[in-house]
Structures are given as C-alpha cells and as structure tokens.
Amino acid sequence: MxxxxxxxxxxxxxxxxxxxxxxxxxxxxxxxxxxxxxxxxxxxxxxxxxxxxxxxxxxxxxxxxxxxxxxxxxxxxxxxxxxxxxxxxxxxxxxxxxxxxxxxxxxxxxxxxxxxxxxxxxxxxxxxxxxxxxxxxxxxxxxxxxxxxxxxxxxxxxxxxxxxxxxxxxxxxxxxxxxxxxxxxxxxVVRVTGHEPPAKGSISLTDAKVVVGGGRGVGSSDAFAELEELAELLGAAVGVSRVVTSNGWRPHTQQIGQTGQRIAPDLYIACGISGAIQHIVGCKSAKRILAINTDAESPIMGIADYAVIGDLHTIVPAISAEIRRRA
Amino acid sequence: MNILVCVKRVPQTGGRIVLTADGQEIDTKFLGFTISPHEECGVEEAVRIIEAGGGSSAVLTLGPAAAEEQLRDAMALGIDRAILLETDGSEWDPMSTAAAIVDAVRTQEAANGPFDLIVFGNESADSGGFQVGIRVAVALGRPVVSGLKGLTMGSGSVTARRESAGGGWETYELTLPAVVGVKEGINLPRYPSVPGRLRARKKEVERVAVGATASRAALAAGSATGAPIGPVKVVLRLPEAQGSEVEILGRGAEAAPAVVDMLQRIGVLGS
Known part of the structure; x- marks a missing residue:
C-alpha cells in the first residue's frame, strides 16, 4: 500500500x-x-x-x-x-x-x-x-x-x-x-509584512468576463482610448500584448501572455494582435476569441472563433457606435 | 553593494515552435537566442541599483559556450563582469543547476567578497522549473522571495513588492545578503548603447567547465543508484492544435452590426 x-x-x-x-x-x-x-x-x-x-x-x-x-x-x-x-x-x-x-x-x-x-x-x-x-x-x-x-x-x-x-x-x-x-x-524571516489594496473600481484581468486586448497594431499609447471606450461599453478589462508593454504604451500589469497574466474570459477581443506564442498561451483559455486584424493569415486566426479583417482604428470605433445606437 | 544576476540563454520563439526530428530540442536553425525575459529585467534592475547606490555587478549563466552571447548582452547593459559555467550543451535538471550555481557563488565570494543580492528570474522561459533561485537561497541559508515586481534598497535590507493573487500588492522585507526572483514588469529594460556594446565585447568572461550533469550520469547508471533525480527529459511534444474554425464577420467598419449581433447572440451584450 x-x-x-x-x-x-x-x-x-x-x-x-x-x-x-x-x-x-x-x-x-x-x-x-x-x-x-x-x-x-x-x-x-x-x-x-x-x-x-x-x-x-x-x-x-x-x-x-x-x-x-x-x-x-x-x-x-x-x-x-x-x-x-x-x-x-x-x-x-x-x-x-x-x-x-x-x-x-x-x-x-x-x-x-x-x-x-x-x-x-x-x-x-x-x-x-x-x-x-x-x-x-x-x-x-x-x-x-x-x-x-x-x-x-x-x-x-x-x-x-x-x-x-x-x-x-x-x-x-x-x-x-x-x-x-x-x-x-x-x-x-521572510513573510508578508504589508498589503496594498487594488485600485478602486478596477476590473481584474483574470476575473473579467470580457477582455479587450490591444497589440502592436494599436500603434501608440493614445490610440488605446478607442479600446477603452469599447471596454467600458462592454464592462470589460483592457489587456495588452508584450510588445505594448515593451514600448511603454501601457503598464505591465495589463500584459496577457507567458510573462504576464493568463486569462479565461467568456470573450476575448484581440485587436491588432498577430498571435505570437508568448501571447497565445495567455489567452487560449478564453471561451471565444474575436480577432480584429488587417492580416487574415496572422497566427491569431488559428485560435479565433470570429474575425473582422481590416484596420482596428475604424472597426473598433464603429463597433462602439453600433452598441450605442442599439442601447 | 555587490550584486550577482543569474540568467539563462533561451531561443527566441516567434509564432510557432518546431522540434528536431528526435524530439529532444527546439529546432533553432532559424532562431536567434536571448536572455530569458524575467532575467533580462533582473539584469536591468541590478544595473539600476548599482547606478543609484554604487558598487559592482556580475552576471552568471550555466549553459553552452555560445551562452557567452547573453553574458555580453548583459555587460552591454552595464553589468561589470561575467561568469560562464560551461556545459557540454546537454540540458541540466534544476537540482544540478542549483548545485553548480551554489558552488560558483561560494568560489566567487571567497575571491571577491560576498554578494549582497543574488537576482534570479521567477522561472525560465523554456523549461519553466520555478525552483533554481529558491534552491540556491536555501543552500546558502539566505532569505528569498519570488515573483517580485518591485525592489527598494534600504541600508542592509531590501523591500520587495509582488502582486497579490486577489489584486493589489503585498510587500516583504529581506535582510541582506538575500536572494530575489523577479518578474518581467519590475522595470522596462533599456536598449544597449553602441559604446556599451563595444565595451562589453572587450571584457573578459570567466569560464568554469562544468560539463555534463551528475544526474545524467546517475540516469545512465539506471535507477539502481537510488539517487533522487528529475524531471529527466524523455522527449518533447507539441500540444494538439486547438483547431477552431474562424467565422469571418466581415471587413472594415461595415462589419460592426455583425459583430454586435454576435455579442448579443453569445450573451455578452443584452439585446
């Protein structure tokens, strides 16, 4: 035994x-x-x-x-x-x-x-x-x-x-x-000696039901406003790929991937994200993935359930506008 | 302040991993190599601490002769000197790796004085064992915390910060000498300058031949030795593809109504 x-x-x-x-x-x-x-x-x-x-x-x-x-x-x-x-x-x-x-x-x-x-x-x-x-x-x-x-x-x-x-x-x-x-x-000798609570009102990436993710295709720190607008309408958290944090566009706490967070939302909206392995391992547990990308052949399409082909800078605001129109 | 950073050479994988025919390695014919990401931030952190408070820094790796490239990368960012524990190119298990690093630390400290801080990455990108830094710290009898995204040096101590599972942050106080395991996000590593690269090229790399692991010999001898050992790699495999069929909802802004229909259909948005 x-x-x-x-x-x-x-x-x-x-x-x-x-x-x-x-x-x-x-x-x-x-x-x-x-x-x-x-x-x-x-x-x-x-x-x-x-x-x-x-x-x-x-x-x-x-x-x-x-x-x-x-x-x-x-x-x-x-x-x-x-x-x-x-x-x-x-x-x-x-x-x-x-x-x-x-x-x-x-x-x-x-x-x-x-x-x-x-x-x-x-x-x-x-x-x-x-x-x-x-x-x-x-x-x-x-x-x-x-x-x-x-x-x-x-x-x-x-x-x-x-x-x-x-x-x-x-x-x-x-x-x-x-x-x-x-x-x-x-x-x-080593033990937790202090706590800082999470920022008020923030939606944690790992708990969010919907995550709006942005990658290299977002292009700049300022352009994340388009993703944030959509996230707010959906009650979603904003996440990013590694290139975004490496460029200093967004804080590392928002990174999804091997060296960031693993997420498992009902829906992940991947905007301008090509789908490097490093990122895929962080988001593949999402129930559904919508990819918005100019390249219909990018690796993210291999794990996406839905896709829109084209420029996220016109598509994402159009989705937000359509949600507002129906509200 | 005297700091040692331990790093690992790993292949730079892009969109897809390809294995060698025997399934023993990633096929790196068309791949470059890099310092494992958490450790790259460890290098940057060490350089910043020395820039702010003075002292000296060293970088150490256990790997093949070619890992000299990663040591020079670290020196190009501002690390003062480098130590290569040169293997025969075979893969080392975490226990053997930790034991070799402990030996090297003792030798270095006997020659050059103690390291106030030894920095590891939380886990290596490739084998992801989550243990070498902790094993080294326990063997040296020094305090250690992993998963850190913030270090603040005090006099004779370091305050360390890590993300809590439920959101927010938790802090730890470590008395020096100490060992830390850091994560990407603790800083944004700088790009090496051209003069930095040139200086790094001329610096000496101290080489210590360590060859093959003792555990590999034990493995060859069979479990009859009774030595605790592992995980010992048998073969690598790619996971089965998730293979979802993608439904194209449209092109450009005209696809917005189809997207919102889908959001309502799957219940993410009320209809």
Whole structure:
C-alpha cells in the first residue's frame, strides 16, 4: 500500500481556491492509479478547519490544519515550505502536490529544497511505476515534456486547468487534524509584512468576463482610448500584448501572455494582435476569441472563433457606435 | 553593494515552435537566442541599483559556450563582469543547476567578497522549473522571495513588492545578503548603447567547465543508484492544435452590426 498523497490547498474568504480543487481532483486520480492511496490536504490559517472539512467532497480523507499564528497570520514561503516538507515526511507521503499558482509553486520549491528532492513543475499527467512518468508544460504550455521523476516522495505542481474540479455530493467530510510543525525562526524571516489594496473600481484581468486586448497594431499609447471606450461599453478589462508593454504604451500589469497574466474570459477581443506564442498561451483559455486584424493569415486566426479583417482604428470605433445606437 | 544576476540563454520563439526530428530540442536553425525575459529585467534592475547606490555587478549563466552571447548582452547593459559555467550543451535538471550555481557563488565570494543580492528570474522561459533561485537561497541559508515586481534598497535590507493573487500588492522585507526572483514588469529594460556594446565585447568572461550533469550520469547508471533525480527529459511534444474554425464577420467598419449581433447572440451584450 502506497503512502498518502499530500495536497497543499490555498483558500481565501472561507473558500478553497479553484486550482487547489483541481489539484485535489488530480490527486484522486493518482490515488486510484496507486491502488487506493488516501488524499490528505494541508491548509494554513484559522479558516482552514472549515474549508478543510468541506474537502471531503473533493476526495480528501484528512485535512491537516496549521493554526500556529507565526505561520497562519501571514504568508511565509519558507515556513510554509518547511511545514509541507515536514508533513510529507511524517506521513510517509508517496507524492506531494501543489497548485501551480505563484504561492503553490513557491512553497513547493521551498519544500523540495529543504528535502533535497526533485520537483516537476506544471504537470499535466502522471503515471506511477518503478520510475514515475510525468508530462509537464514548458514554454507556459506551448510545448510539452515527457519526463521521469525518481524520488522517495514525488513533488509536483499542477498546471492550472489541466483537470476539472471533481466534487461529489454526499461524501463524508474530511477529518480535521491540527498540525503543529517544528518550524524554526530561520524559516520565518521572510513573510508578508504589508498589503496594498487594488485600485478602486478596477476590473481584474483574470476575473473579467470580457477582455479587450490591444497589440502592436494599436500603434501608440493614445490610440488605446478607442479600446477603452469599447471596454467600458462592454464592462470589460483592457489587456495588452508584450510588445505594448515593451514600448511603454501601457503598464505591465495589463500584459496577457507567458510573462504576464493568463486569462479565461467568456470573450476575448484581440485587436491588432498577430498571435505570437508568448501571447497565445495567455489567452487560449478564453471561451471565444474575436480577432480584429488587417492580416487574415496572422497566427491569431488559428485560435479565433470570429474575425473582422481590416484596420482596428475604424472597426473598433464603429463597433462602439453600433452598441450605442442599439442601447 | 555587490550584486550577482543569474540568467539563462533561451531561443527566441516567434509564432510557432518546431522540434528536431528526435524530439529532444527546439529546432533553432532559424532562431536567434536571448536572455530569458524575467532575467533580462533582473539584469536591468541590478544595473539600476548599482547606478543609484554604487558598487559592482556580475552576471552568471550555466549553459553552452555560445551562452557567452547573453553574458555580453548583459555587460552591454552595464553589468561589470561575467561568469560562464560551461556545459557540454546537454540540458541540466534544476537540482544540478542549483548545485553548480551554489558552488560558483561560494568560489566567487571567497575571491571577491560576498554578494549582497543574488537576482534570479521567477522561472525560465523554456523549461519553466520555478525552483533554481529558491534552491540556491536555501543552500546558502539566505532569505528569498519570488515573483517580485518591485525592489527598494534600504541600508542592509531590501523591500520587495509582488502582486497579490486577489489584486493589489503585498510587500516583504529581506535582510541582506538575500536572494530575489523577479518578474518581467519590475522595470522596462533599456536598449544597449553602441559604446556599451563595444565595451562589453572587450571584457573578459570567466569560464568554469562544468560539463555534463551528475544526474545524467546517475540516469545512465539506471535507477539502481537510488539517487533522487528529475524531471529527466524523455522527449518533447507539441500540444494538439486547438483547431477552431474562424467565422469571418466581415471587413472594415461595415462589419460592426455583425459583430454586435454576435455579442448579443453569445450573451455578452443584452439585446
């Protein structure tokens, strides 16, 4: 019988984060492949107990909750990583999984460094055996790597949205078990010491239902006014490609792509964006894409659902005018 | 202030990735190479910190002999000196890479004094392991934070800023010496000047031969060695194309009514 699979679960405002739930679904599949291993979650913070119990519906048998104020009060990457490593060792885990978020990837790397074990990032699938085979993302998913992972505990972060959340109603709640890690002061020197809230009234790119994106074809900082007008009419967020931030036309926080944000709106309107790989990996999770481009052969057309061929500087204002006319 | 920036040479991919016939590499016959984007910003950040407060900067990479090009690019932007951990051209796994960098840092520090700050990119553009900087920091016993989009140097410390998952920003205070993982967006890197390029061409690159990874040898010996190792690449593949059929709604401004019809049809706009 294999040891358990330990999963780091992030949560906010009393709700588990979506990629963490996907990671639990992935763990459930791996547990079956291992012939019935148990899945155990690790959560930090006072709210962890309530969230942890609810994870039974997602396949977790146990939720280990760290309430130690030194760790639970503020995010501390080294201390969280040390805790994850200690729990995995104590439980004799076969594998440790973390969501492939900023924090998940960081905490897992700290655990790996402290345990002296390898770590496979952004894994899409795994086949256990004498040597474990994994498929993982490179280039933010525009390339896949089949690789092997050999270690007593296999550490893997999950590529977001590789598997669907698997919630089963009527499951028993997870058993909540307090976990008091043996974390020293050295692990606690780095922690969040301050917060700045988001700008008021701003629509976050990652939450927006509609995103209006601009690329090289927009041509200047001033010309973004046309895109902003359309975005306002649609209640959309404005995003940009890398060339736009490299030219200093718009702030980097608006960048969509491998080195920017990954978005998954209902509709992405890509204006004057040719569709370099770097950008495509950031927007391909959109349900629908409308491309507005002078070049009907540009790579963005390969992933677009709708297209208008021509100059965005006449098309975008015309769409805004038509929306106003019908309002 | 003494700063080390660690960078990686990666191919400049454009619209499409093509693999070699054996599936081991990206076919780079028609591609140029660059410093991985997050690390390019790390170079710029180091140059700015030294310009503002004085001191010296070094750039380090682990890679093939040709990676000298990226070291010279960094020196053209204002980095003082360069160290190349020269491999045999084979790919290194993250643990082996981190171990080689730790060795190099110890050697450099013994000869030239400690680095107050070691700068990494958050993750490399190509293999995206999300771990080398953290492994180096933990091995050296230094504080580290990743994902940073802002650094403010204090006396004996650095204030670091990163975007929060839910929007807004969170800050960290690190006592020097420290390690940071930065992201593109922390600054807008400058273009190298012609005199900068000329100076960079004449500078020495310190070479340390590191050859093939120890883990590759362990792999060749089979898992019988029991050494934890990975991920060890077997083969690379392109993901299946999304292959959507594009519906052309029209050409030019005359397409606007068809676009708004579509917006109403899919429910993005009320009708």
């Amino acid at each position: 294999s040891g358990p699979i330990v999963v780091l679960v992030e949560h906010a405002a009393g709700e588990p984060d979506r990629v963490s739930l996907e990671t639990l679904a992935f763990a459930r599949g791996l547990a079956n492949a291992l012939g019935g291993a148990t899945v155990e979650a690790l959560l930090f913070g006072d709210a962890g107990a309530g969230v942890g119990a609810s994870l039974g519906a997602h396949g977790a048998a146990t939720a280990h909750v760290v309430a130690d104020a030194r760790l639970a009060g503020a995010y501390a990457p080294g201390a969280w990583g040390a805790t994850l490593g200690e729990l995995a060792t104590t439980r004799g885990a076969a594998a440790v999984l973390a969501p492939g978020s900023d924090r998940g990837a960081e905490v897992l790397a700290h655990a790996a460094a402290r345990l002296g074990l390898p770590l496979a990032a952004n894994v899409l699938s795994v086949t256990p055996g004498a040597s474990w085979s994994v498929t993982r993302q490179r280039w933010a998913g525009s390339l896949l790597e089949d690789a092997t992972l050999d270690a007593p505990i296999r550490l893997m972060s999950m590529a977001p949205h590789a598997v669907a959340v698997d919630e089963r109603a009527g499951s028993a709640p997870a058993m909540v078990a307090p976990f008091a890690p043996n974390v020293g002061d050295a692990d606690l």
